[in-house]
Amino acid sequence: MSAMADSNDDKTPITVITGFLGAGKTTLVNYILKEQNDWKIAVLENEFGEVSIDTGLVAESMDSPEDLITMDNGCVCCSVRGDLIRTLGQLAKRRKDFDAIILETTGMADPAPIIYTIQTNPKMSDHYKIDSLVCLADCKHIEQHLDEIKPEGNVNEALQQVAFADKILLNKLDLVNEEEKKRVKDRIRSINKFAAIIETERSKAPLDKILKVDGFNMESILTVDPEFFDEDDTNKKTHNTALVQSVGISFKGNLHAQWFNMFMMDLLRDRAEDLYRTKGLLSFHGQGDTKFVFQGVHEQINFGPSQKPWAADEERINKFVFIGKKLDRAELTKSLMECLYKEEAK
């Protein structure tokens, strides 16, 4: 084995998890953390949304929550030279404590600058190697996002995520029929000829196919973008998160279950197409210390109790994130506040 290969073996592998908003990335991270016990894994979490919700939900699955590191100063692919380098730089000192790192990117992240940074910045490439780029694809909604026409000069993030991946999890199979599945698969193949496509429900992929697989392939990256390493490439498209808004709302109190349900039903009836992603941590009147979580992707909503209840000394703060197009912050805030339980409304 060459010295080069030896030194590469010594690097800590990073599994980069990409995929559009709501495709199942956090579900995959939680699944990995629950299923595997052989490796010590650090998780870097980067969430697109003004109020962090995933962090709490992933921390529930971790034995050592201090190994969950969040990067909240914006989308990791935009602030890549700052936040990601800083975080991985700090982690480098104790990287030998970990067998692997999982980097969960935001649903709006363009993977290209992330790969570029880890591969070319010496501070990164001395310590780390990309093990695999795993892209989650939501069978039900990915076509809509691939079809989206972006203004001149802007990337289509969903397309980039599929194009650069070396593993694509065709997720949410329960939501499509055979014909739809085949259509989505063909579409993905037409974008990326190299990636292994793995069919999944609830992101349950065989872990030996996605972790520590040495699957990252620079050759296929260069097929997608031959000018990948050309820093002077003036044609490079930018990634404009301003095209998609994120509205975070938090306020104290208990919600009235029925009113909140009505609000959500109306919202989804009228706005499902533009609402890429909704998330919430909620407290309801009459539900004791049960903390509720809701997770929405377009018209699909999952709602139920969180694994952890409200702690005795925890303030009941409802948190919401709405991500999508044409969102009216004032209107959403007003409507949600109207769902608060009021004593006189009994």
Ligand SMILES: Nc1nc2c(ncn2[C@@H]2O[C@H](COP(=O)(O)OP(=O)(O)OP(=O)(O)O)[C@@H](O)[C@H]2O)c(=O)[nH]1
């Ligand atoms: N029906 C169905 N729902 C799924 C499946 N996998 C994940 N979900 C649900 O889809 C929603 C979004 O999943 P997440 O794992 O939070 O998605 P994400 O990609 O991390 O989302 P962002 O962080 O917002 O980009 C959650 O309600 C999940 O429970 C699946 O296979 N089928």
